[in-house]
Amino acid sequence: MTAAVDPVKLMKQEVGKAAAAHVKSGSIVGLGTGSTTAYAIQYIGDRLKSGELNDIKGVPTSFQAEVLAKQYSIPLTTLDAIDHIDIAIDGADEVDPQKNLIKGGGAAHTREKVVDYLADQFIVVVDSGKLVDRLGSVFAVPVEVIPMAIAPVIQAIAKLGGKPELRMGIKKAGPVITDQGNMVIDVKFDTIDDPVSLEKTLNNIPGVLENGIFVNCADLVLIGEVKDGQPIVRQL
Numbered sequence: 572m573t574a575a576v577d578p579v580k581l582m583k584q585e586v587g588k589a590a591a592a593h594v595k596s597g598s599i600v601g602l603g604t605g606s607t608t609a610y611a612i613q614y615i616g617d618r619l620k621s622g623e624l625n626d627i628k629g630v631p632t633s634f635q636a637e638v639l640a641k642q643y644s645i646p647l648t649t650l651d652a653i654d655h656i657d658i659a660i661d662g663a664d665e666v667d668p669q670k671n672l673i674k675g676g677g678a679a680h681t682r683e684k685v686v687d688y689l690a691d692q693f694i695v696v697v698d699s700g701k702l703v704d705r706l707g708s709v710f711a712v713p714v715e716v717i718p719m720a721i722a723p724v725i726q727a728i729a730k731l732g733g734k735p736e737l738r739m740g741i742k743k744a745g746p747v748i749t750d751q752g753n754m755v756i757d758v759k760f761d762t763i764d765d766p767v768s769l770e771k772t773l774n775n776i777p778g779v780l781e782n783g784i785f786v787n788c789a790d791l792v793l794i795g796e797v798k799d800g801q802p803i804v805r806q807l
């Protein structure tokens with residue numbers, strides 16, 4: 572008996588491969604975080620190994636991305652050693668029709684925002700389940716907060732009408748700790764009418780480092796779908 576292929580995995584693989592095909596030799600590449608981008612990193616590594624691609628440097632957005640890049644022998648660099656990023660590939664938790672995003676399901680949104688916004692071309696890779704008509708419909712907004720400010724930030728967010736919840740570890744006792752040593756508050760809003768101003772409002776609360784709303788930054792969204800049992804990729 573053959574095991575059934577997980578359609579979401581198929582979509583992620585296909586979209587990761589499609590994004591990796593956009594990387595050109597000689598470029599500096601922002602390497603995003605998450606299970607979808609992991610396939611893009613793997614395929615970039617495959618292209619390097621086969622000789623189809625050469626002379627690239629990756630800028631990882633997280634410890635996870637760094638480990639994967641090393642695993643696939645992708646040379647790495649840091650922001651203080653370069654003056655631009657040619658292309659960044661990253662996942663998302665929600666995508667609206669204007670290509671605005673919620674990110675940070677993996678608590679990596681702060682570094683991702685730095686790298687993705689710097690890139691000349693930012694490509695988002697998602698499966699079709701991430702598409703929403705309006706941001707915040709399903710996913711809460713992740714907000715990275717310095718630990719001593721957790722209580723006042725929770726109070727300030729509640730005053731804004733959000734439902735804040737400190738993110739707890741799944742295989743770890745206690746809160747999730749980010750790559751920067753901070754904590755994450757997931758904030759569910761009934762509706763997000765104006766993501767541009769909500770992004771700024773959240774970041775203006777003292778103690779907040781960065782939130783997961785990404786507006787006006789994605790150039791291309793590659794969406795993995797399954798049609799007639801076959802994975803396909805369409806663009807937004």
Ligand SMILES: O=C[C@H](O)[C@H](O)[C@H](O)COP(=O)(O)O
Binds near residue numbers: 662
């Ligand atoms: O912090 C994590 C990132 O923003 C991810 O890119 C996002 O959560 C999507 O991850 P995945 O591709 O695993 O759904």
